[in-house]
Amino acid sequence: MTQALLIEIGVEELPAIPLLKIVNTIEKSWKNILEDYKLSNDFEFIYTPRRLVLKHAAMPVKQEDSTVEFFGPPLVAAIKEGVPTKAAEGFARKCGVDFEALGRGEKNGKEVLYFKKEEKGEETSALLQEMIEKWIASMAFGKMMRWGSRSDEYIRPVRWLQVRMGENSVNVELFGVKSDTKTYVHRMVSYDAVEVPTIDAYENILAEGAVMLEPKQRESVILSEFDALEAEHHIVIERDASLLAEVVAITENPKALVGTFDELFLELPPEVIITSMKEHQRYFPVFENGKIANKFVVVSNAYTDDYSKVVAGNERVLKPRLADGLFFYQNDLKNGLSTDGLEKVQFIDGLGTLADKIVREKNIAIRLLALYMDKLEKETGKSASELEKAMDRAVNLAKADLMSEMVYEFTELQGLMGYYYAKALGEDALIYIAIKEQYMPVGEGAELPSSIFSSIVAMSAKLDTLLGLFSVGKIPTGSKDPFALRRAVNGIVRIVTEYDLSFHIDDVVALLKEAYNEFDTKLLTDFIIERINKSLDANPSVIAAVLASGERDINEIAKKVTALNEIVSSDTFKEQFSTFKRVANISKDVDLDADLSIDTALFREDAEVSLYNAYEKVINQDYADYKTQFEALFGLKRELDAYFDDVMVNAEEKDLKQNRLNTIASVYKTFKDIADIKEITV
Numbered sequence: 001m002t003q004a005l006l007i008e009i010g011v012e013e014l015p016a017i018p019l020l021k022i023v024n025t026i027e028k029s030w031k032n033i034l035e036d037y038k039l040s041n042d043f044e045f046i047y048t049p050r051r052l053v054l055k056h057a058a059m060p061v062k063q064e065d066s067t068v069e070f071f072g073p074p075l076v077a078a079i080k081e082g083v084p085t086k087a088a089e090g091f092a093r094k095c096g097v098d099f100e101a102l103g104r105g106e107k108n109g110k111e112v113l114y115f116k117k118e119e120k121g122e123e124t125s126a127l128l129q130e131m132i133e134k135w136i137a138s139m140a141f142g143k144m145m146r147w148g149s150r151s152d153e154y155i156r157p158v159r160w161l162q163v164r165m166g167e168n169s170v171n172v173e174l175f176g177v178k179s180d181t182k183t184y185v186h187r188m189v190s191y192d193a194v195e196v197p198t199i200d201a202y203e204n205i206l207a208e209g210a211v212m213l214e215p216k217q218r219e220s221v222i223l224s225e226f227d228a229l230e231a232e233h234h235i236v237i238e239r240d241a242s243l244l245a246e247v248v249a250i251t252e253n254p255k256a257l258v259g260t261f262d263e264l265f266l267e268l269p270p271e272v273i274i275t276s277m278k279e280h281q282r283y284f285p286v287f288e289n290g291k292i293a294n295k296f297v298v299v300s301n302a303y304t305d306d307y308s309k310v311v312a313g314n315e316r317v318l319k320p321r322l323a324d325g326l327f328f329y330q331n332d333l334k335n336g337l338s339t340d341g342l343e344k345v346q347f348i349d350g351l352g353t354l355a356d357k358i359v360r361e362k363n364i365a366i367r368l369l370a371l372y373m374d375k376l377e378k379e380t381g382k383s384a385s386e387l388e389k390a391m392d393r394a395v396n397l398a399k400a401d402l403m404s405e406m407v408y409e410f411t412e413l414q415g416l417m418g419y420y421y422a423k424a425l426g427e428d429a430l431i432y433i434a435i436k437e438q439y440m441p442v443g444e445g446a447e448l449p450s451s452i453f454s455s456i457v458a459m460s461a462k463l464d465t466l467l468g469l470f471s472v473g474k475i476p477t478g479s480k481d482p483f484a485l486r487r488a489v490n491g492i493v494r495i496v497t498e499y500d501l502s503f504h505i506d507d508v509v510a511l512l513k514e515a516y517n518e519f520d521t522k523l524l525t526d527f528i529i530e531r532i533n534k535s536l537d538a539n540p541s542v543i544a545a546v547l548a549s550g551e552r553d554i555n556e557i558a559k560k561v562t563a564l565n566e567i568v569s570s571d572t573f574k575e576q577f578s579t580f581k582r583v584a585n586i587s588k589d590v591d592l593d594a595d596l597s598i599d600t601a602l603f604r605e606d607a608e609v610s611l612y613n614a615y616e617k618v619i620n621q622d623y624a625d626y627k628t629q630f631e632a633l634f635g636l637k638r639e640l641d642a643y644f645d646d647v648m649v650n651a652e653e654k655d656l657k658q659n660r661l662n663t664i665a666s667v668y669k670t671f672k673d674i675a676d677i678k679e680i681t682v
Helices: 016-036 086-095 124-137 199-208 215-233 241-250 263-267 270-281 308-335 354-371 373-380 384-398 405-409 416-424 429-436 452-471 485-498 505-515 521-535 540-548 554-568 573-587 606-619 626-634 637-646 654-672
Strands: 002-011 044-048 051-060 066-074 103-107 110-119 158-165 255-260 284-288 291-300
Touching (some): 002 124, 016 044, 016 124, 215 241, 255 308, 270 308, 308 416, 354 505, 373 384, 373 452, 384 452, 485 521, 485 554, 521 540, 521 554, 540 554, 573 637, 606 637, 626 654
Antiparallel strands (some): 044 051, 066 110, 103 110, 255 291, 284 291
C-alpha cells in the first residue's frame, strides 16, 4: 500500500550559489536514504528561495517484512567439550536469543552457527523523523549558521515544516520547529501562514499565493519573457546559463523587466558594464546591433500591478556602481600602465614578488621566442629585433593592471583591463592583444590565444608557475591542485598542438631550470607527461603506446596519437590487430638495441623474401604525416600473415632462428620508434 508524501522545509532565503552547487547531491542523498530504509520509490525534489520540497506520489506506508540470516563462527570454534565458547555466546547476543535457540548452517564448506528471524517492516511515518534528520545532515552547503539559542546549525534558519502522508500530518521536529499543515506564500501576498487542507491542494495554494514551485517553470517563464522583451524593444538579451540558474533559485514569482542607464557610461569597456551588472546586481546585459546598449534586464521577484517603481529602484542602484567604474577607468588611464608597486606584492612564498615573476617570465618568453622565431616572422611580418622588443614590452606590461583601481575593484577583469589601457595608450596591437590573452585558455575547451605571439606570453606565465612551484615543493597531490598546475599543462598542450609548435619537454625544462631553486626536474617532466595522458582525447592505450615510444615533444605526441587513434578506432582494426600483437609477443625477448641485421642469404621461404621486400619499401619511404606512415606499417599484415603461416621462427638452427627473430623484431622496432604496439588494447 502506498500514499502520497509531502515534505516541505521552510527557511529564510537560501543563498543561490551554495544551493546550486549541491542541488544534485541533495536529491541523490534522499534517494540513498530511501534505499537504506528499503523504501525506494520515485520522488521529485523541488526548491524555491524559501523552501526545500520532496514530493512522493506513491510512498510505501511501511517497509516490507523481511527474513534476516545470521552466520556465526564455525562449530569447532563455537563449542568446546560441549560448552559454548565466548564466540558462540557473543553471536547469540548479536542475534538477541539464547545459545540454545541457535541453529546450524553451512558457509564456505564449514558447519557454522546459524540463526534466522523474521523482521516486521516498520511504519514509514515512524521512520520519517530519522530519515529527514539524516537528509538535512547530508547537505554540505559549506558555511552554516546558528540562530536563537540553538547550538545546531543549518544554511539558514528553519521557520516552518510540513510532513504530510496521505491525509495525515506526521509528527516531525527540526531545529525546534514542529510539523503542521501550514505553508507560507509570497510575502507581498501575505505574511501569515496559510492552511493546506490536503497534499493535492498544496501547489494550487502556492500558485494562488504567487509562488511558482517548480524551478523549471520559473526558468521557462523567464525565457519566454526574454523573448517578448527582445521582440518589443528590438534588443538581444545575453542569456548567461549560470546567471539564469541563480536567478531561478532566488525568485518565486519571476518577472523580467527592462531598465536603462545613462549613455555616458558606455565609455566604459563592455566587460566592466557587464561585470557590474552580473556580479553585483544579477542583471542581464542587453545588446543592440551587436554592441552593448545602455539597457539591462532585471528579473524581479516582486508581486505587484505596477513594476515601474521596481525598474526605477534598480536603475537607481546600478548608477553609482557604473559611476564608480567610470571614475576608476578614467583615473587609471590618467595614471597609465606601470609596474611600480608590484615589487611589494608577494607572489608565492619562496618565489618572491610579482616583479620577480615578471623577470622570470621575460626570460622564458625570450627563449621561446627564439625557438619559434621563423613562425613568428611569417605570422607578424616583423623582424627578430622588433619581435624581441615587443615581447619584452608585452611581458613587462602583462601584470601592470594589477595595480589599477579597476582591477582592485573587479579582480576578474585582470588582463582584460590591461588590454584596454594599453590599447588606449597607443601600444602595438601585438602587445595589447597578448596582455588580454595572457591567461588563456582558462579551462577545458576555453578559447585559446589568437596568435603565436600571444601564446608565448601565455605559455611563459604557465611555465614560470609550473617550474616555480615545483622548485619550492608545492606539487599537486591527489585531487588537490590549489595553484591549477594541471590546468596550466593542459593549456600548454592545447596551445602547442593548435599552432604546431615544437615543445620537447626535457629540453624546455633543462633550458629554463637555472632561474629556479634546484629541484628534481623529473618530477615536473613526469607530471607533464601524466597530464598529456589525461588531456588528449583518444583511446588511453593509444596514448600509452605513443608515450612508450619515448617521444617527448608534446606536439609530436599529439600528432602520433591523433593518427594512430583514427586507425585503431576503425571497425576493421580489431580483427587485423592480432597479427601485430603476435609481432610484439615474438619480439619481447629480443634486445632491440642490439644488431638486428637481416641476412637475406639465409632466406629459405618465399614468405621471407616477400616480407623483407615489403618492409624495406616501407622504411625507405618519406611520409607526409604519421597516419600515412602507420597505414604503411599496418599494411604489412598480408606479408606477416603469410610469414607466420609458412615460416618457423623458432628454427632449430641458431643462425636461422636469430635471422628470423631479427626480421620480426625489426618490424616491431620500426613501430616502436613511433608507437609501441604492444600497449594497444582494442
